[in-house]
Amino acid sequence: MAEKNNKNKQRSNLGNLKPGGKPPKFNPYWIYGIVIVIFLAIQYFSFGGGPVKTTWNEVRTTMLTQHDIARIVVVNRDEAQIYLKEDSYEKYADKLNTGFGAPSKFGPHFIFTIGTVETFENNLDEAQENFAEDQKVTPEYNNVTNYFGEIISWILPFLIIIAIWWWIFRRMSKGAGGAGGAGNIFNVGKSQAKVFDKDSRVSTTFKDVAGLAEAKQEVEEVVSFLKSPAKYTKLGGKIPKGALLVGPPGTGKTLLAKAVAGEANVPFFSMSGSDFVEMFVGVGASRVRDLFKQAKEKAPCIVFIDEIDAIGRARGRNPNMGSNDERENTLNQLLTEMDGFDTNSGVIILAATNRADMLDRALMRAGRFDRQIHVELPDLNERGEIFKVHLRPIKLSDEVDASFLAKQTPGFSGADIANVCNEAALIAARKNRDKVGRQDFLDAVDRIIGGLEKKNKIISRDEKKRIAYHEAGHATISWLLEHAHPLVKVTIVPRGKALGAAWYLPEERSITTKEQLLDEMCSALGGRAAEEIIFSSISSGAQNDLEKVTKQAYAMISIFGMSPKVGNVSFYDSTGQSDFGFTKPYSEKTAELIDSESKGLIDSQYERALQVLKEHSEGHKKLAERLLEKEVIFGEDLEEIFGKRPWVKDELTAENQTIMDPKPETETPDKTTSA
Known part of the structure; x- marks a missing residue:
């Protein structure tokens, strides 16, 4: 039975081990703590306990009067130690310490x-004035050196000083011992890659990656x-x-790498490009x-390096102009390891970046990164x-359809779609819906x-009217x-920095013609044109429109x-080579021609926008007044006023309209742009 119980105990102990099957490592800092405790015990307890503190008055009235003192030793001229007689020890036993801290019978006791x-000598002589000579106690003097305290x-x-130095360097090299110890300064050159193998698998698979066929x-x-x-x-x-x-x-580059880690039955090393960069040379x-x-x-x-542009930037682009750059040394070593004198058979490198134009050409050549996989919107x-992937954990009503939502979000990335689903769930919860x-x-x-939405923002009636006609100008021309x-x-309800906004349904096209760009430009200038026609003055509300139109004209x-x-x-x-040039790639005469052509465009x-609004002034005013009344209008309102657009094959209804390209009615540029 005893052997059986021992086996059960061993099994229970094995059950408490970590997944790796190894017992927890002994922490060496416990040794330091034990040594300190031993020194303290030697210093304060001295293995025999210590004397009890008392006062001269008690010594004089009790111990001297009853002749219980055998010796008085003055230590270092400031402290007196009392040694009791052997037959008087029991008399003071209740006043002395007990247990491990009790003084020995040989003293000192007090x-x-x-x-x-x-x-002290005068007081002692005065207290023993009436004593016989054999009863008097003569003090002894002794000097004791505290070697432990001096050491x-x-x-x-x-x-x-050593502790402060160690703490500072531990902080500087925090996490540097990813492969050989936690935060050790001597492990600062170790790799910080996370290793995923059979003991620590990633749950993401290719089924979790939608799109990106x-x-x-x-x-x-x-x-x-x-x-x-x-x-x-x-x-x-x-x-x-x-x-x-x-x-x-946000298009899913890192997600693809996670899926590779989850699908592959081989070790997977994952780290960021910035993990290579450190303050030490x-x-x-x-x-x-x-x-x-x-x-x-x-x-x-498989080795995955996320945001590789942190170390893979093209050499020679360092702003320090020729100084030794730690990033270039790291890149040189990476190039050598990927395809240098030694072959790396069986090691496949995956990397992700959204700034491929900045990467070094040597890094991009065949034999290092043989394939460039473009992950587009x-x-x-x-x-x-x-x-469909992001809607799985959400409780949806029957009216929600993934294809319908896809039509509402042209130009959205996978991260944007995940944000839409999460935000919709938060909005439903805020409204206490099931x-x-x-x-x-x-x-x-x-x-x-x-x-x-900022429904409580204070806007005067005149400003509200100007905003309404401005947004109606955009809507009229675009229709x-x-x-x-x-x-x-x-x-015309303020949103973010914008005092008014218009949403459009952009076509999903790969190329854009000149006519399409000109129509978009004319539509963007419709707000400024409407203000000039209706109010005979212009405001700063068209700043975002003018900024977009100017950039578009120079691009054309x-x-x-x-x-x-x-x-x-x-x-x-x-x-991207021109980003570091000091001259324009054209002459001053060409620059003047570009400026002139862009302004003429x-x-x-703008003249075209003025003409369109004048020809349809009645519909423009109707639209603006309805906007002032309702604050929000949809495409069906424009269809009622202007009729159907004859060149549109599949007419859009208010149910499947998308929400894109808000036009701000504010002096500060808005973050939103047209898709």
């Missing part, structure tokens, strides 16, 4: 402070090769050494070496798939694009021009080559 030696007084300052196919091929390499090697093929995920923020290169050393030991494996069908409805999602899109985005909703002339006088030239540098569209 102790008190004497003041000065002369005063501590010498060592303690150095210990404090082409990008997903590329990375699935990497996983497929690792699972069954014979399928590719029998035909003489080789797996790409690296794949670079490129795309705008040479640390970045050291961490790169340590990362690839670990990866080679666990090959085949999702189209209509892909947005529907993404909505399920999230269609209107909650529309309100969520309004909230994300236009900002929070009447063929290539302008059709209006969905107009409001100098980038898209849409000016006959300037010609079919483009001064845009897609490589804007002026012609």
Whole structure:
């Protein structure tokens, strides 16, 4: 039975171990604590206890009078130790300490402070004046050196300095021991990559990645090769050494990497580009070496570097102009490890960035990053798939449909769609609803694009009227021009920084014609034109419109080559090299021509906007008055006033209108832009 009980205890102890099966490590700091406790015990208890503090009055009236004192020893001329006679020890037992702290029978038993030696001697002689000579106690004098205290007084300052130094460097190298210890200054050059293997798996799979069909196919091929390499090697093929995920923020680059980590049955190293950067010289290169050393030991494996532009920026672009740059040293080491003299068989590199134009060319060449996988903004069908993923945990009403929501969010990234779903759930909860409805999602899109409604903002009647006519000018021209985005909703309720806003339904197109750009420009100038016609004056409310129109006009002339006088030239540098140049890529004469053509383009569209509004002045005024009355109007109101748009094949209704491109009626530029 005893053996059985012992086995059960061992099993219970094994059950308390960590998943790795190893017992918890002993902390070496406990040793330091034990040593300190032992020294304190030696100092204060001395293994025999200590004397009890008393007073001269008690010594004189009790111990001296009853002749219980055997010796009086004055230590260091300021403290007197009382030694009792052996037959008097029991008399004072109740006053002495007991247990471990009790003094020995040999003393000292009591102790008190004497003041000065002369005063103590006079008091002692006076107290023993009537005693016989054999009963008098003569004091003894002794000097004792506290070696422990002196040693501590010498060592303690150095210990404090060392402790401060250790704490500072621990803070500076916090987390530097990702592979070899927690925060140790000597491990600052170790890799900080998180390793995901069979003991710590990632739950994300390719089923959680909606849309991105082409990008997903590329990375699935990497996983497929690792699972069954014979399928590719029998035909003489080789797996790409690296794949670079490129795309705008929020499109799912890191999510794809998480899915690879969840699907692959090989070790997965994950870290950020900024993890290589440290204030110490040479640390970045050291961490790169340590990362690839670990990866080679666990090959085949995958290494994922998020935001690689932190270390992969093109060399020679350092603003310090020729000084030694730690980032360049780190990049050089990374280039060597990826494809240098030593081969890295079985180590596949995945990286993600939204600034691929800034990366070094040597990093982008074949043999390092063989593939560039472009992760673009999702189209209509892909947005529907993404909505289905994010709608799973939400309690939806029957009227909500993923395809309907996809139509409301052109230009949205996957992160934006996740934000819409979360915001809709919060809005429904705020209204104490049991399920999230269609209107909650529309309100969520309004909230994300236009900002929070400010119904209590103080606006005068004259300002409100000007805002209404301004927004009605935008709406009128956009409805009447063929290539302008059709209006969905107009409001004069302030949102964010904007005092008024208009939402449009942009077409999902890959290229844009000159006629489309001119119609959009004319529509943007409709607010300023309406103010000039109705009030014979202009305001600062068109700042955002003018900013957008100016940028669009210069882009048409100098980038898209849409000016006959300037010609079919483009001064845009897609490589990003011109960002560090000190001269323009054209002459001063060409610059004057670009300015002149851009201004002429804007002026012609402004005159066109004035003409359109004058021709439809009655409808414009009706729309503005209805906007003043209702504060919010929809596309069906414009259809009632101006009629259907003859060139639109599928007419939009108020139910499936999207919410895009608010036009601010404010002096400060708004963050919203047209899609």
